[in-house]
Amino acid sequence: MRITLHLSGGLRAVLAHLPEEMTIHMEGPASLREILVEAGINPLLVMLITVDGERREKNRVIDHDARIGLVGPMAGG
Amino acid sequence: MKLRAIHERCSGCRACALACSLANFREMNPAKSALRIEGRFPAPGDYRIHLCDQCGACAEACPEGAIVLVDGAYIIDADLCTGCLTCIEACPHSVMYEHPGAATPIKCTLCGACAEICPRGAVVMEGGA
């Protein structure tokens, strides 16, 4: 699968070594959690994931090319 | 071309009113805008968008013939307008407004600035000629 990851400003604030956009290739199917680990991103730091624009949980399994938005830790209130 | 309101998408932000006043008056003043957002709180807890659908009731009512159809929108001719405000009375949606800083009543010109800025897709411009 060809997975393009877009990292939010908040995520790059805590993972400064990573670019705003990165593409990885990996065998499907894989959960979003596994995709993150493959990309070198600790799942614990990702607060919100969108797949092709829709919000998804980290255990969601992906088996196709996808654009994944990652939003890092952010406050409430 | 017509403006259409999708009320359930409205979040009450009123960016539409700001865009309208900027587009039509080059001013940062939502009191000089041609549409109105009504909040219905505490119940039912939503917003209603009041905008002009170019029905022409104002043009019919105008005793001076100052409101004419131009490219699908009823536009007030400032040279002919006497400020009698009959059109405001006649508007069935109450979307014509008086403002001391405006030479004529304020009315939607179908410029589309509201539809362009609406971040919710609650105001849309529809249809061809």
Next chain:
Amino acid sequence: MLFGYAGHILEVNLSTGRITKTPLPEDLARDYIGGRGFVARLLWDRIRRGTDPFSPENLLIVATGPMSGHLVPASGKTHFGTKSPATGGYADSNMGGHFGPALKYAGYDILILSGRAPGPGYLFIEDGTVELRSAEAHWGSGAITAEEELKKELGDDFQIITIGPAGENLVRFACVSHDFGRQAGRTGAGAVMGSKNLKAVAVRGTGGLPVFDAEGLFEKGCEAFEKVKAKPGFAGWTPEGTAGITDWVNEVGAFPTRNFQTSFFPGYKNINGRAVLEHLKITDKGCFCCPTPCGKYGRAGTGLGSVYVEGPEYESIALLGGACVLESVEDIAYANYVCDQLGLDTISAGAVAAWAMECFEKGILTEEKVGRKIRFGDLEGMVYLFEKIAARDGIGDLLAEGVMRASREVGRGSEDFAIHVKGLEWSGYESRNAPGMMLAYMTADVGAHHNRAWALGHDVAGSAASVHDLISSGGSRGKLPKATVTGKAERVIELQHIRPLFDCLGICRLQYMELGFEAENYEELFFLVTGRRMSWAELLQISERVWHLTRAFSVREIEGFGREFDYPPPRFFREPVPDGPNEGHYLTRRELDTLLDEYYAARGWDQNGVPTEETLRRAGLADVADALRVEK
């Protein structure tokens, strides 16, 4: 010519009825920008040392920023400030909605309320017309009800702030309410308003704002909306709003649970953003000119009844839900509604109720004293407490004082679990394994609040690196390692300038912090509005100035203020977290001292946490330095 600003300060002396309009001083705008900057400077200049927060001499200041009311993302923010009934020091609170823009369109950047009205009143402002009118008919009404009634009377296009019975009765954590679900929640601004016999302020404005480059702002403002919409987080974040972070906060073991006894709530999926979305939400309700409406307005049905309410947002979920152990989102929403009508800050109200529940469990408060049994996980008991508090009736009179004063009076060890700093109750992030966040809470100027520096992400990133190794090497029991304690000060200080800068500008920080809308955009928009070329760094310098100023205010106003006021409650340095991802962790008193030592040094404050003369001068506060020296 001051572009961006409305250009005037409106002062109302409620005792005499005197109304004064003065031009906004250019140097005030230049050196303090607006909003929180105006509040800090005016409180320092105008409040006489030793003023009682509930006396007519205290001021309630309502300040907008230069970007409020303009076509800029999220330009609806208004800042409230006063001398705090909760802490006795600097107090401010930021509010969303539409009130600030209305004040500007009416012609005023700042509203200063002094004195005390002879009877219950409300302030009516319509452009140049300013009148103090009777609010006899509304006194005693809920804050929501009062706004509803005033809107019916005056028109839906009036923007209104109100207080509820809690503010009228000087509850130390009473809030100011607005737009059926927004508040200036923290530090007791509602109580100060109540002490002035002021039930409401209603504003309508029909004037425009001067813009340096209207054409340019129209173009760039529209472009800003497009850019925000294009951010990856935009579509995913908006539907659930801040409630959407509930899952993550539990996963990292920072969720206030059972009066902060622990930091993980097993039933969190029943009270998260998805629960709000699926069980409650009717409308995405937003602030003025905001592309990402975070408000979730909806309807909640419970055994006690059905209510319309905006919320619960994350903080209310944490303090009414987690801290008080309410297991359903409907129950939390109901409790939220009760607080909104009574005019109580949901954060402090939740923390106060949780303290009372723990006291009851331990036999420190009895059924006789409370008037009934109370326990964690009981909505009815919470509603009972909130109503008592708002009326200052029975147990309510003790609890209305907040956990710091209540626990001092009650004693018997209850101070150990009175979760506050400086007298302001702790908000939604349990921090025994988040040293940066702990430091942020310790040093926030208004007391234990998260909105100065939200450092939790950085704390987790620090320990998360080693968790990654744990996970990928096959070992993990879902427990997090201890986060490093050193090297936190710089990051906390950096953050402490950022969010408060937005409070000066008069806009919301959400698009920047949560969605990553870049600083360069704000530089450009600021220029188009005001005509001032200022870099983000220069703007942050002004925010830094304001930071030292608010600290100096508390030094001046609170007897003996210093290091001792910066510590968290004993629970956090004596009790390890009992379960969840952060099981076993806490910060020792020595570690807290390490945090403070590093922080004071980096801030240019002395060992007691007082800004040095040199630091104040370097921050452009020479007069403040002189005044503090004289007072020593």
